Amino acid sequence: xxxxxxxxxxxxxxxxxxxxxxxxxxxxxxxxxxxxxxxxxxxxxxxxxxxxxxxxxxxxxxxxxxxxxxxxxxxxxxxxxxxxxxxxxxxxxxxxxxxxxxxxxxxxxxxxxxxxxxxxxxxxxxxxxxxxxxxxxxxxxxxxxxxxxxxxxxxxxxxxxxxxxxxxxxxxxxxxxxxxxxxxxxxxxxxxxxxxxxxxxxxxxxxxxxxxxxxxxxxxxxxxxxxxxxxxxxxxxxxxxxxxxxxxxxxxxxxxxxxxxxxxxxxxxxxxxxxxxxxxxxxxxxxxxxxxxxxxxxxxxxxxxxxxxxxxxxxxxxxxxxxxxxxxxxxxxxxxxxxxxxxxxxxxxxxxxxxxxxxxxxxxxxxxxxxxxxxxxxxxxxxxxxxxx
DNA sequence: AGCCTTTGACCAGCG
DNA sequence: TCGCTGGTCAAAGGC
Numbered sequence: 001x002x003x004x005x006x007x008x009x010x011x012x013x014x015x016x017x018x019x020x021x022x023x024x025x026x027x028x029x030x031x032x033x034x035x036x037x038x039x040x041x042x043x044x045x046x047x048x049x050x051x052x053x054x055x056x057x058x059x060x061x062x063x064x065x066x067x068x069x070x071x072x073x074x075x076x077x078x079x080x081x082x083x084x085x086x087x088x089x090x091x092x093x094x095x096x097x098x099x100x101x102x103x104x105x106x107x108x109x110x111x112x113x114x115x116x117x118x119x120x121x122x123x124x125x126x127x128x129x130x131x132x133x134x135x136x137x138x139x140x141x142x143x144x145x146x147x148x149x150x151x152x153x154x155x156x157x158x159x160x161x162x163x164x165x166x167x168x169x170x171x172x173x174x175x176x177x178x179x180x181x182x183x184x185x186x187x188x189x190x191x192x193x194x195x196x197x198x199x200x201x202x203x204x205x206x207x208x209x210x211x212x213x214x215x216x217x218x219x220x221x222x223x224x225x226x227x228x229x230x231x232x233x234x235x236x237x238x239x240x241x242x243x244x245x246x247x248x249x250x251x252x253x254x255x256x257x258x259x260x261x262x263x264x265x266x267x268x269x270x271x272x273x274x275x276x277x278x279x280x281x282x283x284x285x286x287x288x289x290x291x292x293x294x295x296x297x298x299x300x301x302x303x304x305x306x307x308x309x310x311x312x313x314x315x316x317x318x319x320x321x322x323x324x325x326x327x328x329x330x331x332x333x334x335x336x337x338x339x340x341x342x343x344x345x346x347x348x349x350x351x352x353x354x355x356x357x358x359x360x361x362x363x364x365x366x367x368x369x370x371x372x373x374x375x376x377x378x379x380x381x382x383x384x385x386x387x388x389x
Numbered sequence: 390a391g392c393c394t395t396t397g398a399c400c401a402g403c404g
Numbered sequence: 405t406c407g408c409t410g411g412t413c414a415a416a417g418g419c
Contacts, residue, residue, distance in 0.1 A: 243394055245412060258411070262392085271411090 237285075238293040239263065241270065249273070254281060263291045 241259040249256045254273050261268040268287040275281050 240392095242392080244414095246395075247410070247412095250409065256410085257394095260412095269411095 239266075239268070239289060240294055252281075261289060263289070263294075266290055 240262040242262045243257055243259050245258040246255050247258070252273055254275055257272045257274070259270045259272065260266075266287075266289050268285065268289050270286060271284045272280055273282040
């Protein structure tokens with residue numbers, strides 16, 4: 001079965017893979033591989049995020065901070081100039097970000113070139129692309145993420161600015177690299193909450209979260225993990241997953257693995273695509289956990305992997321991937337109106353700050369809509385760095 | 390003993 | 405209606 005993988009027109013989504021794949025990933029370096037895949041991959045070493053980024057954007061003198069760089073990359077239609085800094089994953093054709101759902105299909109190909117790699121764009125379906133290691137669960141549960149959920153903001157009631165403040169603080173604590181700090185500023189509430197709190201009930205009904213795990217991350221020190229470890233499990237999100245299937249998908253050269261949340265009654269599933277190296281190229285979450293994350297002990301197991309993981313299943317993979325890297329976050333909407341609505345709602349609320357920050361030109365959306373998404377991207381990246389460090 | 394991964398087969402949706 | 409593809413099931417085996 002699954003062999004016919006020839007070429008797929010560009011009608012399908014997840015193409016991120018292409019970017020994050022091999023090209024850049026030399027055998028050994030699980031995570032450094034690609035902080036932002038495409039670009040970083042080229043570099044044989046893993047410089048700091050900023051350095052990497054800077055290299056990626058030779059032209060952009062203006063972009064100094066990570067966030068700036070990122071913003072720059074995303075912004076401008078000229079993005080075409082930008083190397084594949086972010087593996088662009090188009091989960092559904094084009095970008096949700098742009099909102100130009102229209103001929104989404106063919107645009108997919110376009111995106112790959114024009115958009116920053118790593119940026120996952122999901123269109124139709126509400127997808128959210130996260131960097132590898134980041135726990136989707138955390139995101140979902142995190143208050144920040146709540147933006148996607150109906151109850152969103154409710155629990156926190158924190159203003160965007162406040163969130164920002166928090167984030168900043170967090171970043172400082174996290175000792176994230178200066179780059180991270182730089183990017184922090186712009187971080188949105190989403191990020192803030194995400195990093196700071198994690199206890200929110202999940203509210204999304206069935207949102208799909210796409211996690212792109214490019215894999216190279218910020219350059220931490222975790223490059224020693226064997227590929228095997230990397231390959232075992234999907235990103236760690238604090239939940240336990242059981243693999244129930246694997247299949248070679250046509251659009252992708254890599255096999256796609258299907259996981260279910262092991263929690264009884266929990267409908268959450270996720271699809272993980274890995275590159276030949278074993279690196280996760282894309283993760284798509286579907287559904288929402290209807291339960292709390294596993295207890296610390298288990299959780300520790302997963303998360304613990306970040307530091308030195310236990311061993312098997314776990315999350316070694318995620319840990320390694322989590323490294324920091326990923327930069328791709330994409331959020332769009334799919335079936336989840338709620339998410340969408342919320343997201344937009346939020347954007348309206350908190351954009352002010354961001355507006356000046358960057359224009360993600362991924363597509364052109366009015367300032368109104370794009371913000372949340374853009375923000376998420378930035379935030380996400382940033383957060384990842386913080387977490388990793 | 391329990392849980393997870395692997396893998397082939399089956400099923401459903403779509404063009 | 406047929407074929408293709410993606411997603412899921414379930415048995416077998418491993419840790």
